[in-house]
Amino acid sequence: MMPDAIMKELWETKDAIAREHGYNVEALVAHLRARKRPKNQNVVDLRAERGSAGHRGSAGAAEAPDER
Numbered sequence: 001m002m003p004d005a006i007m008k009e010l011w012e013t014k015d016a017i018a019r020e021h022g023y024n025v026e027a028l029v030a031h032l033r034a035r036k037r038p039k040n041q042n043v044v045d046l047r048a049e050r051g052s053a054g055h056r057g058s059a060g061a062a063e064a065p066d067e068r
Helices: 004-020 025-034 047-051
Strands: none
Touching: none
């Protein structure tokens, strides 16, 4: 479990970013998309995995086995 101080800082940061963009989701998304990603940051694109066997449903969601 994370210490309360970390959670408090996280929420303060989130609130500051939201306030800077007038609590407007579209403005926030545009801001985040415009930010440049560091060249050494890896990105994983899971879109190709959606159709693969064994990767059904939401990412990370456990599925119950078939009861036949």
